[in-house]
Amino acid sequence: MKAIEIEGLIKEFDGIRAVDGISLEIEYGEIFSLLGPNGAGKTTTISILATLLKPTKGKVKVNGYDVVTQAGKVRHSIGIVFQDPSLDDRLTARENLDIHGRLYHMKKDERRKRIEEVLEMVELQERADSLVKTFSGGMRRRLEIARGLMHKPRILFLDEPTLGLDPQTRRHIWNYIEKLRNEGVTVLLTTHYMEEADKLADRVAIIDKGKIVALGSPSELKDSIGGDVIKIRCSDANKMAAILSSNGFNAMIVDNEIIIKAKKAEKEIPRVFALAKDIEIKSIMYKEPSLEDVFIHYTGKAYREEAGDEMEAIKRRWRMRR
Amino acid sequence: MMGDVYAVYLRELIRLWRQKVRLVTTIVMPLLWLGVIGNAFNNAFKMPFEGDFLSFLTPGILVMTMVFTSTISGITTVFDREFGFLKEMLVAPIKRESILIGKMLGGVTQAILQGAIIIVLAIIMGVNFKGIESIPGMVLTMFLVSVAFVSFGLAVASKMTSMEGFQMVMNFLIQPMIFLSGAFYPTKMLPSWLKIGVKLNPLTYGVDAMRYFAVGINEFNVVIDLTVMIVLSIAFILLGGYLFRKS
Structure with missing residues (x-):
């Protein structure tokens, strides 16, 4: 059994194909990255894996469960850190984690113990009882990662985990993701930062316009060109x-x-x-060669980080934080 | 299921507690109604019923406040959508209904707390409540009114994309309903064309029930009042639930 099995996945919105026939298998314990420019279909794919969207066509299994017919079991198996912030900023860090534990049916003692563990992992113990309102962007991301791990999921989805963070905080987050490897958690990471995929991922799927254009380990991909x-x-x-x-x-x-x-x-x-x-x-x-050259090689076009879109996303996140 | 509802409800309670100042600030309006309009009219006019105007007005203001608070609590769903916490609940292994019920209970709790504060202040102002025996009926009416309008708020929130939409709803639906409910005046004094609006307005029956339980004045049969409120609550729960699930 694989952690994630995707076969011929298609997702259409009003006739427009956001995901166009993706097939993919991800092993347990792997850190796998979906890499591509904004609008390539990464978030759509993750939303389908997380049962938030239904596939138009294709078979998708997560932890051996079908995302359409066994959505409840899939939800129990996964943790997710969304691209947009999803913490309650009027609650403390501990309360956010506690509510999360309750939503995943964890017993009281189990919750209490696990809260300490995950807070320690992302080095937020000292701020456990501060309102999330007072947290910086990087701290919020760390807390979201902690929350994603709270119920000990076998598979963790990280959707653009370092979007809009400064380089130093970004490196910090990378360290935590590295740590997950030791914990045996399967990680599916989407990013449009080449460097991030290169540094973290065991294997990378480069996607463009809803299709996988190249798949392999970062060094395989670079050698391939x-x-x-x-x-x-x-x-x-x-x-x-x-x-x-x-x-x-x-x-x-x-x-x-x-x-x-x-x-x-x-x-x-x-x-x-x-x-x-x-x-x-x-x-x-x-x-x-870098992964950027790999992208250029397989798509025949320059890889743009689409500064406009990114600024938009950062602004959006900033507004939400208020 | 119970645990899931409680988890959602617990979060609402914590948020409510963190914003407890808001509980106080939102009773300024009803307080002005009672203190200024209530006392002014008390001495200015002779009303066509027994008892003073302030005691007549208090149940109306109580219902008005609860309608506002309940509907506005529907906003929290919209905020959840903007702030993403709704997503956190949607990927959790819990039923959509649990989210809905937990959020509704949160809104109902807030509205009833506010109602309780107004009742205490009204007693201090010298309003003649019937006595201890009015409590169960008043609580029942408060519960029905808040359940109906929290669900209404959720229904509206599920269809709304901006805060401007909320203003529209408040001005074009909620305000007319309150003004046509007899919350501020005895409806028998109205011209007949306005009476039609009053009778068609479901909130009229909520106000009437509250007034009956609180101070013993009523224009309709209280069984009819409660039936209308129960039907209204169920209708809005179903509508709210349907729209919330769909969105």
């Missing part, structure tokens, strides 16, 4: 790309930059200069 990535800026990108292509390179133009791949970049760069002739090369650089 074949060696180093060379980026060239020049006076005539189209002409240069044509020259490179006719000389055995696989050249792609993304954002006015030519991207080529090479087993050993140092050997190929002099050849590039030689081929350029009258085209002026403004800059040339190479690096080992």
Whole structure:
């Protein structure tokens, strides 16, 4: 049995496909990341796994239970940290956890013990009896992670857990997610931060427009695109790309930059200069591939973090916090 | 199931306790009604019934306050939706009905607490309640009124996307219902075309029942009053439940 089994999942909203035929299996104990730009279908997928939305088509099982016919059992098996805040900020941290424990039918002693455990894990013991209203964004996220773990779920969903947090807090959250590995919790993490997936995940599924475009461990994915990535800026990108292509390179133009791949970049760069002739090369650089390059390789387009959307999300979160 | 309802209700109680100042601030309005209008009219006009105007007005103000409080408690669902806590409850392994009942009980508790405060203040102002025997009937009426209007609030909240919508409901539905309920005046004094509105208004019967139990003045049969209120409560519970589940 797998922790999560998705087969041919399709979700349509008024005829528009948000999720377009995803199939996926996630093992117990794995940290798995769904990576993709905003609007790729990550949150929709998680909402279906968490029984908040019904699939239009396809079979989805979580912890061996069908999300449509055994929704109650699925809910018992999972913990979830939503993209948008979902704490009651007029309650204390302890009260939020206690109500959560009650909603999951935990006995009194069990609740009391577990509250201490999860608070210790996210280092919030000292603030246990403060109103959540007084918490910073990072503290709220930590408390939400603690709450997601409160009822000892076998599977934890984290939907964009570090969205809108500063880099230092982000690293902090990453540490907690790392700790979950030792606890044996299966984690499904959605993110649009490449770095986050790269650092945390055992396996990554890159999704774009509701489809999985690549699946594997971060190093497998990076290896799959074949060696180093060379980026060239020049006076005539189209002409240069044509020259490179006719000389055995696989050249792609993304954002006015030519991207080529090479087993050993140092050997190929002099050849590039030689081929350029009258085209002026403004800059040339190479690096080992990142997940961003993987994304570009499989989708043929630049990966944008869509600053506008992200600002919108941060603002929304800020408003809610009041 | 009971435990689930209690968990939802417990949260409402904690929130209520944290905002206990609001309990006090929301009785300013009814207090002004009783203290100013009640006393002014008490001496200004001769009413076509036995007893003083203040005692006549008090049950009406009681019902008015409870209708406002109950309907507004429906807002909490909207707030839950905005603040996401509703999601937390929706992914928990509990039934939708438990969430609904727990939230309703929270609103009912708040409204009844407020009613109790007003009763105490009214006694201090010298309102002639019937006595200890009026308590069960008054509590029953308070319960029915608040259950009906909390459910109404939930129904409205399930359909609403903004706070502006709430103002609309208060101004176009709740206010007219209160003004046409005989809460402030004896309905027999009205012209006949207005009387139709009064008779069609279910809240009229809630006010009448409250007045009967509290000070012994009534225009309709109290059995009819209570029947109307029970039917209204059930209708609004079903409507509220249906819309809440669907949203």
